[in-house]
Amino acid sequence: MPSNIKSASGSWVRSNVTLTGKTVVITGANTGIGLETAIDLVKRDARVIIACRSLERAGEAKGRVIKETECDDSKIIVKHLDLSSFDSIKQFAADINETEERLDILINNAGVMLCPEGKTKDGFEIQFGVNHLGHFLLTNLLLDLIKRSAPSRIVVVSSGAHKQCGKIRWNDLNMSKNYSAGDAYCQSKLMNVLFVKELAARLEGTNVSAYALHPGVVQTDLWRHLYDGNVSCWRSCLNCCMYPIRKAAFKTAVHGAQTSIYCAIAPELENVSGKYFSDCKITNESNAAKKLDEAKRLWEVSEELTGLSS
Incomplete structure (x- = not known):
């Protein structure tokens, strides 16, 4: 890959790369940066699957994508996915694996932030369960299809807030003691970066790349x-x-979507994996996010909690 390729200028994607024949799954693409990412990738001729908890809102999002891109109805697909439910994730993944011939790009975009204390349907603190465990399970269930579609990419939307978490609370992952919505959110975002570190290590040699990113402070x-x-x-x-x-x-949602788009399409990232991005370039993650032993431990614990290790 030529070293002089530059798909972004500043914090904006400038590349006209097309994605004809490519299939993309974006979680939480009914609003915000997920929706803007979907609009951009459809404009690049990708076939995009919007995976959302609310089919009604996803349908509205599909209408906006069609209106803004003037694409054919078949270019944007809506499917139900509730990341707070392992059963829903398994049903969604089974559907994708059965009906799709390929999956070139998976963008783990959905998330919750600073929500009141609550539990997922499987009993986990909501931000830990949705932001990390939900996407961990989804990615693993789709991994064989992604590998068969290589070269392919997995993009995980984290946050600069991960730097506010110095370490994982291994003895209280659900933060049931002294719950803090802010601490729970920051921990889940640190988990996103650690997940990508270990994922990239496990995908070495498969021609599948994984990226974590900070979209910026987005309205x-x-x-x-x-x-x-x-x-x-x-x-x-x-x-x-x-x-x-x-x-x-x-940032506006359009601006906030740029780094997700960059990680999904930039040719110069073809042989890059396991890195953390902000404003369309590699940047430093926190020291806590660089600890590969912690990344490995998180993977093993997550396998156990999601039932993948059984």
Whole structure:
């Protein structure tokens, strides 16, 4: 691959690379950066599967994709996926493995942030369960198909917030003691980066690449729980005060989607794997995210918790 290829300028993708004949799965693509990623990849002639918990919202998203890209209806597919349920993940993966001949790009985009304390259908703290375990299980169940489609890519949307977590709480992964929504979120994002480290190591020699990324501070629905008036009135007041600041300083969803798009399409990344990206370039992850023994331990624990090791 020529070393002078540069698919992005600054924090924006400038490449006109097409994805004709490629199939992409994007989780949580009914809104925000997931939806903008879907729109961009359909414009590149990819066939995109939107995997979402709400079929109604996913259908609305499909309508927007068709309107903005003028694509054929067959280019954008909607399927149900609830990442808080192992049963739903298994059903989705079984459907994809049975009906799809190839899967060239998997973008693990969906996530929850700063939500009130709660549990997934399988009993895990919601941010740990959705942001990490859900995507860990989904990726592993689709891995054989992804390998058969090589060269292929797995993109995991993490966050710079992973740097706020110094270590994994191995003795309390569900954070049932002294629960903090912020700590739980940051830990789940650290897990995303560690997951990609170990995934890349295990995929060495398969021609499948894996990337973790920070999309930037983006104005999307992900922030809804921070200002949830049902939790406390001060959060509603905070929302009113913060809105003009967010509007001026935060990235738009289109801008926030750029690094996901870059990792999905950039030719110069063909032989790159296990790296952490921000603003369409490789950047440093935290020291905690560089610990390969922790990445291996997380993989083994996640296999056990999701039932993959049985």
